Amino acid sequence: MSIQAMPVKPSAPAVSAHISPQTPPAPRWSVAEVEALLLLPFADLLYRAQQVHRENFDANAVQLSTLLSIKTGGCSEDCGYCPQAARYNTGVENQDLMKLNDVLAAARAARDAGASRFCMGAAWRGPKQRELEPVLDMVREVKALGLETCATLGMLKEGQAEQLREAGLDYYNHNLDTAPEFYGEIITTRDYQDRLDTLERVRTAGMNVCSGGIVGLGENVTQRAGLISQLANLDPYPESVPINMLVKVAGTPLAETAAALDPLDFVRTIAAARIAMPKARVRLSAGRQEMSEAVQALCFLAGANSIFYGDRLLTTGNPEVERDRALLDKLGMYPLHKKY
Ligand code: SAM
Ligand code: DTB
Ligand code: SF4
Numbered sequence: 001m002s003i004q005a006m007p008v009k010p011s012a013p014a015v016s017a018h019i020s021p022q023t024p025p026a027p028r029w030s031v032a033e034v035e036a037l038l039l040l041p042f043a044d045l046l047y048r049a050q051q052v053h054r055e056n057f058d059a060n061a062v063q064l065s066t067l068l069s070i071k072t073g074g075c076s077e078d079c080g081y082c083p084q085a086a087r088y089n090t091g092v093e094n095q096d097l098m099k100l101n102d103v104l105a106a107a108r109a110a111r112d113a114g115a116s117r118f119c120m121g122a123a124w125r126g127p128k129q130r131e132l133e134p135v136l137d138m139v140r141e142v143k144a145l146g147l148e149t150c151a152t153l154g155m156l157k158e159g160q161a162e163q164l165r166e167a168g169l170d171y172y173n174h175n176l177d178t179a180p181e182f183y184g185e186i187i188t189t190r191d192y193q194d195r196l197d198t199l200e201r202v203r204t205a206g207m208n209v210c211s212g213g214i215v216g217l218g219e220n221v222t223q224r225a226g227l228i229s230q231l232a233n234l235d236p237y238p239e240s241v242p243i244n245m246l247v248k249v250a251g252t253p254l255a256e257t258a259a260a261l262d263p264l265d266f267v268r269t270i271a272a273a274r275i276a277m278p279k280a281r282v283r284l285s286a287g288r289q290e291m292s293e294a295v296q297a298l299c300f301l302a303g304a305n306s307i308f309y310g311d312r313l314l315t316t317g318n319p320e321v322e323r324d325r326a327l328l329d330k331l332g333m334y335p336l337h338k339k340y
Pocket of ligand 2: 067083121152173175212213242243244247285286313314315316317
């Protein structure tokens with residue numbers, strides 16, 4: 001099995017017996033099919049998403065992941081949305097790799113607050129071997145606390161995914177971020193295929209794949225469909241799909257240039273992800289602090305069943321734990337694994 005960029009074409013040809021065995025399989029979801037979903041009347045789209053959601057999940061249970069930035073800022077890459085890129089003046093203070101004990105204290109606090117997964121993020125293009133080794137210790141020890149483990153460390157080289165898996169890493173997060181056609185306008189220091197290669201390494205090593213993207217970067221509806229189509233056509237599609245709304249951080253290029261996205265278009269993106277990846281955990285990710293409770297409720301209705309839980313994302317804010325508990329309570333929703 002190999003993960004490759006799926007052909008971008010308006011509609012998939014029907015597979016029939018006379019096509020040679022070399023013909024690549026038709027994508028499960030063409031860009032046009034996803035775009036048609038995104039353009040449905042809102043109520044029809046949400047109705048379909050709810051049906052798919054309820055066929056596959058307890059629609060009132062939400063998985064809670066807590067993030068920790070274990071190495072902050074000073075990143076060599078030029079991702080146009082990111083406050084941690086060294087080349088943008090965003091006021092983020094650089095912080096070297098955290099000490100194991102400090103990471104464990106944060107993980108214990110997350111567990112005690114009711115999170116089931118702990119995700120460690122590092123502002124690296126990718127880890128060097130000497131940087132990976134202390135992270136392996138963190139994974140081992142966080143896992144021993146009874147938490148699911150996730151890490152997002154950038155691109156992985158040959159053999160690194162295996163080391164992470166052996167240390168007990170359950171999920172590796174690496175986002176496709178946007179459609180291949182729009183990607184070059186957002187990031188130039190690595191390409192789309194680099195991302196697919198890392199996802200393939202994660203998959204081959206036997207870990208769960210966490211991969212999603214950002215909306216509100218200035219992409220059009222076809223490009224939003226292109227992102228969902230790419231994710232849905234990974235074989236198999238990711239177990240975990242974070243959908244981030246761009247958090248505009250002053251000093252990043254996109255904070256200046258990206259046109260504001262209608263929140264209902266964000267909800268539509270969640271719904272399309274739910275329909276195209278029925279068994280994936282779709283995470284309502286960055287951008288919740290700027291979202292009304294009503295929009296978040298619509299995201300849950302559209303099939304989101306995971307959130308980042310805790311007062312911070314990596315460098316930006318997230319709704320306070322008390323506020324999230326109150327929101328879930330108001331909606332009659334509850335954490336997947338554990339009561340807080
Ligand atoms: N350096 C690693 C990498 O790029 O894979 C890991 C950390 S990186 C911050 C993880 C993801 O956070 C990015 O792929 C992007 O989708 C998301 N992200 C970063 N800045 C964001 C922002 N301002 N708004 C929304 N999502 C953001
Ligand atoms: C993901 O898709 N979103 C998270 C996590 N994976 C690593 C990160 C969001 C970052 C938002 C900006 C910040 O806090 O720096
Ligand atoms: Fe670096 Fe990751 Fe931010 Fe890109 S998204 S600048 S790779 S920390």
